[in-house]
Every structure is written in structure tokens, then in C-alpha cells.
Amino acid sequence: xxxxxxxxxxxxxxxxxxxxxxxxxxxxxxxxxxxxxxxxxxxxxxxxxxxxxxxxxxxxxxxxxxxxxxxxxxxxxxxxxxxxxxxxxxxxxxxxxxxxxxxxxxxxxxxxxxxxxxxxxxxxxxxxxxxxxxxxxxxxxxxxxxxxxxxxxxxxxxxxxxxxxxxxxxxxxxxxxxxxxxxxxxxxxxxxxxxxxxxxxxxxxxxxxxxxxxxxxxxxxxxxxxxxxxxxxxxxxxxxxxxxxxxxxxxxxxxxxxxxxxxxxxxxxxxxxxxxxxxxxxxxxxxxxxxxxxxxxxxxxxxxxxxxxxxxxxxxxxxxxxxxxxxxxxxxxxxxxxxxxxxxxxxxxxxxxxxxxxxxxxxxxxxxxxxxxxxxxxxxxxxxxxxxxxxxxxxxxx
Numbered sequence: 419x420x421x422x423x424x425x426x427x428x429x430x431x432x433x434x435x436x437x438x439x440x441x442x443x444x445x446x447x448x449x450x451x452x453x454x455x456x457x458x459x460x461x462x463x464x465x466x467x468x469x470x471x472x473x474x475x476x477x478x479x480x481x482x483x484x485x486x487x488x489x490x491x492x493x494x495x496x497x498x499x500x501x502x503x504x505x506x507x508x509x510x511x512x513x514x515x516x517x518x519x520x521x522x523x524x525x526x527x528x529x530x531x532x533x534x535x536x537x538x539x540x541x542x543x544x545x546x547x548x549x550x551x552x553x554x555x556x557x558x559x560x561x562x563x564x565x566x567x568x569x570x571x572x573x574x575x576x577x578x579x580x581x582x583x584x585x586x587x588x589x590x591x592x593x594x595x596x597x598x599x600x601x602x603x604x605x606x607x608x609x610x611x612x613x614x615x616x617x618x619x620x621x622x623x624x625x626x627x628x629x630x631x632x633x634x635x636x637x638x639x640x641x642x643x644x645x646x647x648x649x650x651x652x653x654x655x656x657x658x659x660x661x662x663x664x665x666x667x668x669x670x671x672x673x674x675x676x677x678x679x680x681x682x683x684x685x686x687x688x689x690x691x692x693x694x695x696x697x698x699x700x701x702x703x704x705x706x707x708x709x710x711x712x713x714x715x716x717x718x719x720x721x722x723x724x725x726x727x728x729x730x731x732x733x734x735x736x737x738x739x740x741x742x743x744x745x746x747x748x749x750x751x752x753x754x755x756x757x758x759x760x761x762x763x764x765x766x767x768x769x770x771x772x773x774x775x776x777x778x779x780x781x782x783x784x785x786x787x788x789x790x791x792x793x794x795x796x797x798x799x800x801x802x803x804x805x806x807x808x809x810x811x812x813x814x815x816x
Contacts, residue, residue, distance in 0.1 A: 427489065429557045432479045435461040435493075442488040445542070452536025452576070453708035454529040458680045460493055466673035469530040473668070474499050478525070478561070480554055490550045491540045494527045494558075496567065502668045504533035504751050505573045505593060505768045510781070514568070519774050521568050525558065528573040531668040533595065533751045534713050535766045537572055538579035547582060555586045562773060569772040580767050588769035589782055592789040594796045596761035598736060598747040606737040609760070617758065617804035624725040625733055628690075631723045633700070635730065637738050638687040639707070647687065647699075648678045654702050654718025684708055686738070688730045690719070703730040712739050714749035732759045763799040 432438055435457060443457040453459060462468075469475035475495045482490035499522065500507055514521035528537050541550055558570050572583060584590055603609040610618050628635070638647070652674040659667040677685060686707050689699035701719030705712055717731050731749055739747050749756060757763065770785075772778035 426484055427553065428483050429553065430481050430483060431557075431561065432481055433477055435464050435477065435479065438479065438481065438488070438491070443491060443540075446488065446491055446540035449543075450536065450538070450540070450576075451709060451711055452534065453684050453706050453711075453713070454532050454534055454536060455493065455538075455540060460529065462673055462676045462681065463530050463669075466670045466676055468669045468673050469495065474501065475530055480557060480561075482550060482553060482557075487542070489542045489545055490554060492527055492554060493529065494525060495530065496523050496565070497526045498522045502531045502666070503528065503573060505571075505591075507571070513780070514774075514777055517777065519568070519777050520566075523565070523567050525562055525567050525570040526573070527571065532715075533574055534748055535574045535595070536576050537574050538576040539583075548585075551582055551586055555583075559773075568774065568777075569770060571768060571770050573768040575767055575769055577767070580769060583769050588771045589785055590767045590769050590789070591785055592792040593766050593768065594763040594792065594799070595751070595766055596749065596753045596756035597764040598739070598749070598761050600740065600743075600745045600747075603740045606733070606740060609736065609740060612760070612805050614804050614806045621733065621759065624728050627725040628723065628729040631726070632692060633690045633723060633726065634693075635734050636689050636691065637734065638689060640683045640685065643678075643682055643685060643687055645678050647689070647702075648674050648682075650699070651677075651687070651702065651704050651716070654720075655704070655716040656718070657720065658716065658718040686712065686735075688734045688738075690723070690726055690730055701726050701730055703735065705735060707742075707744070710743060710745040712744045712747045714747070716750075728755065728759065732756070732761075736760070757799055757803055760803075762803060763796045765793070765796060 435443075438457070440457040447455045447457065464470065464477060467473070469477065474497060478494050478496055480492040480494055481488060500511065503526065511521040539551060539554055541547055561567070562570055572588070575583065580590060601612070610621060613621065649671065652669075652671045655669065655674070656667060684706050686705040688703045688705070690701040691699050700721050701723065703714060703717040705714050707713070712735060714731055714735060717727065719726060735747060735749070749761060753763070770781065772781055
């Protein structure tokens with residue numbers, strides 16, 4: 419009888435971030451560019467009541483241990499709907515239903531409510547990425563089979579990780595978002611030089627409109643942000659959801675309150691005041707900064723001011739980013755206003771694996787055509803950018 423080699427790892431599914439030691443998780447997450455896989459952010463989303471079984475996000479985090487050391491992990495959720503994902507797979511769910519195939523529940527890997535590129539399996543330095551990926555995908559397959567889940571989906575994936583997961587049976591689906599890229603600009607005035615004359619005038623007019631309204635913008639970071647502002651962030655966020663995004667108020671008031679003690683070091687607020695000595699802003703955008711990347715997350719105002727949205731969400735963050743040496747600014751979901759203000763369409767991917775063979779074959783056959791059309795749309799958008807420096811190019815990954 420041949421003795422099987424003893425496995426030197428164990429795979430454990432964990433239902434709460436709070437049950438995973440923060441230091442062990444962050445040893446894997448902190449070196450990454452994205453801030454949204456860090457323990458504090460993910461734990462806040464759960465403990466605030468934002469992503470829970472009650473809201474349709476049942477945490478099932480995949481962890482791999484060697485003895486007592488966490489060597490790999492993936493934040494994952496069992497979903498019974500597609501809300502809060504920002505990858506709109508409802509057409510696939512509808513097709514599945516018409517074929518008599520259950521689409522929900524499904525297993526999802528992403529940071530809840532966060533359409534920002536960077537998701538990947540977390541791994542300790544020096545580990546064999548291919549081997550650990552195979553172990554984790556095998557564990558996912560068994561988990562989905564045992565729990566009758568239709569498929570597994572990873573959204574807004576790290577472009578460097580995508581080939582790794584695709585080698586393990588996942589298929590890529592191309593999307594786009596609007597990302598500002600610092601081309602070595604020395605100032606906002608230097609940045610304006612990339613625009614044609616008409617759009618330069620338009621941007622200057624929009625910035626002057628904010629000043630003419632008597633508004634002063636202040637950029638607050640880290641410990642400079644007073645505790646009282648964090649509940650106010652929720653009020654602005656809630657106001658915007660009520661006005662424009664009915665049914666999308668995913669984050670609770672408690673989530674923003676909890677950012678003050680444990681995550682404010684990454685927070686950047688662009689706050690608009692009617693009087694310079696006012697204590698309460700009339701509008702605000704909420705951003706997250708890690709390293710040389712800036713992420714716009716939410717925005718709101720209590721009173722409408724001409725062009726304040728553009729100033730607080732685009733121009734002031736870009737000006738701050740240039741001064742800080744930030745190389746990339748992702749202003750968040752949506753795109754109607756962005757391309758005219760210097761945000762090219764930039765490719766991102768989700769990757770998918772379906773366990774019904776018939777449905778998986780349909781997806782595999784059709785998604786290539788979808789990706790070709792999406793790539794053409796990205797190219798068309800970027801051909802229409804109001805830039806004069808045509809040497810500025812934007813790579814579209816395959």
C-alpha cells in the first residue's frame with residue numbers, strides 16, 4: 419500500500435472577518451496596491467451591517483493555513499442577487515432562468531459595493547502561486563458543489579492576477595471604467611495643456627463658477643479629519659442615493675462612523691464650505707488613498723451649486739493628486755461626465771466559472787464576441803477625448 423504524502427496546509431472557510439486575526443490577514447493584504455482588501459475595510463463592511471446574510475451578502479472567506487500561519491486568503495460571499503456588484507450580469511441570470519437553470523445562489527469574490535480594480539487571492543511572499551491557486555480553486559469547486567451554487571465570479575480583478583486565474587478554468591469578461599492617469603504633470607495648469615482650447619476654457623469656466631458661488635474647498639486627510647465629519651459623510655452619501663440612485667444605499671451610517679477610529683489614515687475628504695470659517699460643509703467628496711493611487715468613492719451636497727460636483731469629484735482631487743505624486747485616480751462608477759474631464763475609458767475584467775456544462779458552454783462561446791464589442795467601445799470613447807496631445811495613449815489589455 420502506497421502511503422499518501424501528508425498535506426502541509428489546511429483549507430478553512432470563515433464566516434466573519436472578525437474571526438480571522440487582523441495581523442495575519444494584513445500581512446498578505448498590506449503589500450498590495452489596493453486598499454480595499456485590507457482587514458479594516460472588509461471588517462467594517464460586515465460589522466456595520468452593510469454586507470451580511472440579511473442584505474444578501476453571506477460572508478464565506480477562503481483561508482489556507484500552514485500550521486498556524488495564514489498563507490493565502492480570498493474574501494468571498496454567497497449571493498442571492500446581483501445588487502451592489504457593478505458588473506451587470508442580470509442578462510446572464512435571465513438567460514439561465516429561461517433555460518431552466520438556477521443562477522442564484524452564486525459565489526462572489528470582490529470587495530462589496532466597491533467597483534475598483536485590484537481583487538486577487540492574497541498570498542504570503544515566497545509561496546508557490548500556481549500551486550496555491552490550484553488548491554484554492556479546488557476548494558471553491560467543492561464548496562460550490564456542496565452548497566449547490568451555480569458558479570463562481572471574481573470582479574474587478576487585478577490585471578496581473580487575471581492570467582493566473584484564467585489558467586485555472588475561469589473566463590474573462592471585459593468591461594471599462596474611467597481612470598485618470600498622471601502623465602508627469604507638474605501642476606493643474608500643466609494638466610490643462612493636454613486639452614483642446616475649447617475644453618480648456620470649459621474647465622476653467624467650471625472652476626470659476628464654484629469660486630463665484632462663494633465656495634471654498636478644503637482637502638482634509640487622516641488625522642486632520644474631525645470625528646464629527648464621518649457621520650456627515652453618510653448624510654451626503656445618503657442624499658445622493660436618494661436623489662439619483664434609488665435602491666443603492668448599501669452602506670450604513672455605522673460604516674462611516676467606524677472609519678474614524680480604524681481607517682481614517684487612508685481617507686481624503688474634499689469639503690466645500692460657504693464661508694471659510696464655517697464648521698459644516700455644504701458638499702463633500704469622499705476618497706481613499708493608498709500609496710500612489712487615489713479612489714473616489716462617494717459624493718453629496720445639501721444645496722445645489724453650479725459645477726460643484728465637477729470641482730469636488732474631479733478637478734480638486736486631480737490637483738491634489740498631482741501635488742502628491744499620485745499616478746492613478748479612479749473617480750468611481752459612472753461615466754457620462756468623465757471623459758470630457760480627462761478620464762479615458764480603461765479596461766477592467768471580471769472572470770467567471772459556471773458549473774452547469776450547458777450554460778458554461780454558452781457563456782464561453784458568446785463572451786468572446788461581447789469582449790470584442792466592448793473593446794471597440796473603449797476605442798471609440800478614447801477617440802473622442804478632447805485632447806490635443808495625441809501622443810497620450812491608453813493601452814487596452816487583451
